[in-house]
Amino acid sequence: MDSKDSDGESLANSALTTLVSGPLRGYDLLVVTDDHSHRQLDVDRVVAAAGASITPVVVASQISILDTAHPAHYTKSTHLTAILIFYDDPTGFLLRLEDNYHWNPKHLVLLCLNPQLNTTAVLSQPVVQRSQFILLLRSAFRGDQRSLLAYTSLPTQLNSLGHPLIQGPLGRWSPQEFPSRESLFPPRYRDFGGWVLHLSVWCNDEPLVYFLEDGSCTGQNVDALRIIADKYNFQFSLVHGTKDGKWGSYEDEKLVGMLGEVQRLEKDMIINSMLLTHNTLRLLDYTYPHTIDTYGFMIRIPPPMPRWRNILYPFSRLLWGLVFLTMVLVSTILASLHYQLYGIRDPLGLALKVAGGIAVQAMSVRGVRAWWAKVLLCFWWVVVLILTAGYTSNLVAVLTVPVYPNLLETVYDLAKDDIRVAMLDYGSTVPTYLRTTFNPTLAALGAKLDMGPITDPFNLYGEITKQVVAGTHALIVFGDYIDYLRQLHNVTQITYVMKESIIWSYLSWFLPLHTPYTPQLSDTLTRLNEMGILEKLYRMHMGVILSPNLQVRGDGVLNLEHLQGAFIMLVLGLSAASLTFLLEVLISPRPRPASPSPSRPSHPQEY
Incomplete structure (x- = not known):
């Protein structure tokens, strides 16, 4: 064996021993080696030498990792650190590993034993860039001496040539320079360097995203993203609409609309009102939910009673x-x-x-x-x-005030009534849930559910609202958008929102699967939510799109029709008095005529 190779092996063994017994002590470890590095390093001996105080360590070969499906909650765990040790070029292994959607360790250590290997190409692999934190330890020569150099990957930063800093130096490896796990893994996306994130968006999602009079898009989520962008130094672009003209759903075993554009990496993010579903959880990254709301029903007020x-x-x-x-x-x-x-x-x-x-x-x-x-x-x-x-x-x-029949206020009442239910076909899971649920009341709604197609992207609910006004359908709408919808179509005086709602749902922002900065954006968005900033933005934009008299019925002016009560009471009183008088006349006994008193004879002296 060459003395330089021997020095390299000794240095790598020392570094690995220092890692598992020092900064990574107490964390779960998944160590993956190729054949060459497995022969050079005695990983089992290194782990044993670290002592029994460390948590379990899984040692595996590249082949076994490809053949084993590790659950996502294990590989993405904050408590796990994956260590890939290689001497030969791992590109082939990494390309095959890219097909494993579960492989996405939050903390990744790359230990390269070959000083001649192009590690920049290794770091450029998409499966490597999935990790939120990356540490590369690379064997290098300084004269006749072998040493280990530490790197991370900062793709949002630029090097002296204006290229992305895929391999950013951290310095020479030594236990003193990297005493903790935090020092091993500096944040990769602390500064996005002016990056531009391209959003897939529909600007008719009030109050989250909507058009201004000048044609630009604004809204609660646009302002929230702008705050995050200022913090991390990135920009974003908004282009209304999608290529396929769809909002976003799972059709024919694939995502379409905004969801499809993000999955195909054509766009970087979705900030519209998009629900967490089984398919979006499986195929996309998402932030922690920023809104929890339900689906409500907009129904035509029935005509007043006679x-x-x-x-x-x-x-x-x-x-x-x-x-x-x-x-x-x-x-x-x-x-x-x-x-x-x-x-x-x-x-x-x-x-x-x-x-x-x-x-x-x-x-x-x-x-x-x-x-x-x-x-x-x-x-x-x-x-x-x-x-x-x-x-x-x-x-x-x-x-x-006119008297109306009893309004439909519960899901049970709506299920029993003859009125049908309508919903815009934008890819929601609600129709599937209503048609497959074992709840008889919700199943009754699903049996009479009519899906309305999106015929006009700039007037999504125009046709369905006409059905509501006609009194034939009750419209299912998510969240407070129902209030905006009633005002937009000028039906606040003839429609109402049913008291009972269905299906709690969660709204999140979506990014491509395994985006490394998703947790960072999610944490910041959650902080904005916890501090009440999102609520303030929501109220501000709702005040812009809603008029103050949204729930007012009538014009607020008294007319003769409103004052008829007093006159009707007067007529009723006179009628009752007349009827009573007539009954008294008819049933009261009539007094007998008095008998004429006998006339007294006149006294003759009076004449």
Whole structure:
């Protein structure tokens, strides 16, 4: 064996021993070697020499790594460090490893034992650039001495020739220079160096992304991304629309729309309202959810009930029945007892007077002789006073404001009703969920769900809103976008939002799979959310796109129709008084004509 190779092996063994017993002590390790380095290094002996205090170490060959599917939660774990040791060119192995979607260690160490190998080409491999933190230890000669040089990869920075700094020097390897794990892995994307991220975006996603009058895009997420861009020194471009004209969904075993553009690396990020689904979790990177919301229903307000029935609306049917029954019982019992005990000549008249007290709220008690009956009437008059006051006030209210049938406020009510359900076909998983769920109520909604195609990207909900206005469909819309939609189509006075909603869903930003700076952007976005900045941006942009009188119904001006209650009450009162007077005339006994008194003879002296 050449003395230089022997020195290289000794240096590599020393460095590996220092790593596993020093900065990486206490972390899970996955050590992968090629055949040449496996013969040069005794990895098992190095691990054993590090002591029993380190956590488990997995030692594997390149072939076994390709044949074994390590779960993503293991390889991407913060507690794991992957160490690739190689002497021969690993490009072939790395290209094959690129097909393994689960391989994406957060911390990656590359230990190159061959000083002649082009390590810049190794670092340039996409599967290597997946890792958020990278350390390269490369064997090199300084004269006759062999040493290890430390590098990282900073693709957003430029070298002296204006090229990306794929291999950025960290200095000469020594335990004193790299005492901790943090010193081994400096942040790679602390400064993006003015990079431009190209966004796949639809600028009609209020309030997250929407058009200004000058044609530019703004919104809550645009402002949030601008804050992050200022922090990390990058720029971004917004181009409205996608090549296939689709929003984003999973169709025919592939992603389309914005999701497809990002997956194919045509664009770098999505900041529109895009939901976390099984397919997006599997095929894309995503930030921690910044919004949790539900799907609501926009429904046409039914026409008001007939005006002529207003006199019955203040009381329910049960209350009307109880009032009538009580009135009949009280008047009948009181009149019957007086007829039996005191022999009054007009029991029917007394009964009508007692019953009529509920209308006139006053009556004469001259026909009531017993003290107990007068006490009973006192309690009856109190009840009458309460009933008439409640009826009068409620009647004025229902005459002033139109009375509507019971609105659909629960998913169960909507499922039982004849109205159908509509949703825009933009790739949501809600239709699939409603049609496959075992919940009978949600399944009933799925059975009558109609999907509306996107016919006009600049007026997404135009056709479906017409169906809602016609009263044939209830529209499913995500989050607070439903409020903007009602105002946009000027239907705030004729539609309402159902109280109950369905399916909690999460909104995230999406990036290409295995983007190394995804965790960094995700952490910053989460900080903005936790500090309330996203909420402030949301309220600000909602104030821009929504008018202050969004929920106002009517023009706020009183007219004759609103004041008809008092006049109707007057007519009802006069009608009731006339009817009572007529009944009194018909049933009251007529007085007998008085007999003429005999004439007294005139006294003759008076003449």
